[in-house]
Amino acid sequence: MVEALDNPTADSLEKRSSLTLGGDTKEEPEPENRLPIYTISDDKGSSSTLDMVSLNSATTSATVNGDLENNKVPDDDIQRPKKEEKWWSTLIQVAVPFFIAGIGTIGAGLVLGHVQEWDVFKNVSAIFVLVPSLSGLKGNLDMCLASRLSTQANLGKMTSVKEITTMVVGNISLVQVQAIVAAIIVAVFAIAVNAIIDQEFSINNALLLTSAAVFTATTTCFVLDFVLVSVILISHNFKMNPDNVATPLAASIGDVVSITVLSITASYLYKVLDDNIWLPCVIIGLYLLILPVWIYVVLHNIYTKPVLTTGWTPVISALFISGLGGMILDQAVDNFSGFVVFQPIVNGIGGNLVSVQASRISTMLHRGSLPGILPEGTRVWDWPWRVLFYGTQTSKIARMLLALAFTGQIVFMFAADYMYQKTITIGVAFGFAYVICSTVQVMVLLYIAHIIVHQMWKCQMDPDNSAIPYLTSLGDLLGSIFLGLAFFILALVGQEYEK
Known part of the structure; x- marks a missing residue:
């Protein structure tokens, strides 16, 4: 027996x-x-x-x-x-998708810098509150999916076609449920904030923002999730750690896509809304009708059923945290030239790197410990020096990510400036302020990631489902605050970034 x-x-x-x-x-x-x-x-x-x-x-x-x-x-x-990864192997696996995703963040900034002159952005100011929250939502849902599947791959669960199919179908259905519900909530938040600030409310604008948000979130998630699944399967088959590859791509590659789709959808609806008020109503109604189908699939999938009932708090909380960053963007866009170009880069890179660290810590805990028990010698609250530089199991990766952040932000700063201005205009003062604020943002995020992931594990919560939404939304908020502070100080000393 x-x-x-x-x-x-x-x-x-x-x-x-x-x-x-x-x-x-x-x-x-x-x-x-x-x-x-x-x-x-x-x-x-x-x-x-x-x-x-x-x-x-x-x-x-x-x-x-x-x-x-x-x-x-x-x-x-x-x-x-498993054998410990060589530092150079980890660096290559992280750096390649990091710089690819960095191109996406530059694209997102350039797109936002271009579309801010469109009529819908000039006349419906709530859309600036919506952009960071919707981009954050898109990144959160995709990164949670990438983190969950990467953990399963590292644990050796993605071996049979049947298991892989079950995981993929369940997770994509789960993301669709979360995208529909959360997009409606974030649209309502943007509308409410704008109504309070501007002291006016428009039902047409409310329908426009809600329908555009739902369409953008569901469409971009559905398409890009298949890309992420392919990346995870390919990297796993080639003996690469999916945590290093999938989460950076999920963190930033969707930003440029989501901002582009949102801008085009909102602009089209804005042009036809007066004569076709029924169109946004039909869009919202269709997604509400299909929502029960996605819920049914998720509830009958063993991998995603628990997440449907327990994974809402971090996603919804992250929306409101990112929304605060959207309020900063809404105010900064009229006062600081070029802010909309660099804000997606700072936020995207921060979320990119912290998602790698959070996913790796989560995989380490799943592999070597039980929920509720921290590995030997691991503390939730530790000295920042030990967490970021030397003294913990993940400090080596933290050092590497900080080096990537410092180097990458310099490259992306000059690249974005050249593509936006058609020439190099970065001065010493702006370059110094930009690199300092972006590096400090990543340092704070990596330290918070150590605390949040280990505390969630100690409380028997799965970090794959809960940690990343908080971290990326904090990245949006901190990035907007630090960058806004840098622009404000530069304006005080007469070193503004000007087109």
Whole structure:
């Protein structure tokens, strides 16, 4: 008779842990502040001990067969620790998609700098509040999907076509549900903020913003999610860590697409709205009709059903945090020339890099610990120096990401300036202020990521579903604040960025 450890959690662990085979049980005390050690013994008197690194991940059940050959757990039931990645391998895997995604953030800034002269942006100012929130929503949903699938790939779960199909269908359906609901909420938020600031409300503008937001969020998520799934599968097959590749692309590649689709959709609806008021109503109605279908698919999928009921708080909270950044953008666009060009770059790069770190920490925790228990020597609250430079398991990656942020922001700053101005106009004062504010933003985000991911794990929450929305929305808010502060100081000393 076999007694298996099924879906262990922190609440089910005692100071003495055991696993029984053939009726005999051996128990060993669990040392203070260490992961439990499981002793497997049989009626012949032989035994084996396994710690959490050797057992399956906490999200699956550990199954032990009755007639084990040589009294060993089958290979399929052992989660073998992977070799540590070489620093140069990690750097290449992160840097390539980072700079590709950086091109996307530059494109997003240039698109926003161009479309701000369109009639819809001049006459419906609430759209500036909507842009950061909608871009943040798009990035959050895609990065959570990329983080979930990357973790499953690193845990060896994406091996059969059936399992992969189930994961992909469930996750894409989940993103559609979240996109429809969250896009409506973020549109209502933008409309309410604008009504309070401008002391006026227009039902036509409300319908325009809501329909454009829902169409943009669902369409861009649906298309780009298939791209992300392909990237994860290809990188996993080529023995690359999907955490390094997928999350940077998800963080920024969608910004330029979402801003472009939103601008075109809103501009078209603005032109035809007076004579076709029914059009935005039909768009909203169609998405509300299809919403139950997506919900049905998610509820009947074992990988996404729990997320549907528990994953809303971080997504909705992130919308309002990003919305605060949108309010800053709405005010800065009229006061600081060039702000709309650099704001998506600062926000996108910050969210890009912190999503890599959050996804890697989450994978490390899934692979080597149980929910509710931190690995040995790991603390939620630690000194910034240890987290960012030297002293923790993830500080090496943090140093690498900071170096990428510093180098990348210099490259992207000059590239965006040249593409926007058709010549190089960056001065020493602006360049210094820009690099300082963007680097400080990434440092703060990486430190917050360490705290949030480990605290969520300690509270038995899955960081793959909850951490990234908070981090990227904080990236939007902090990026807008720091960049706005830099522009304000430059204006005080007469060093404004001018076209």
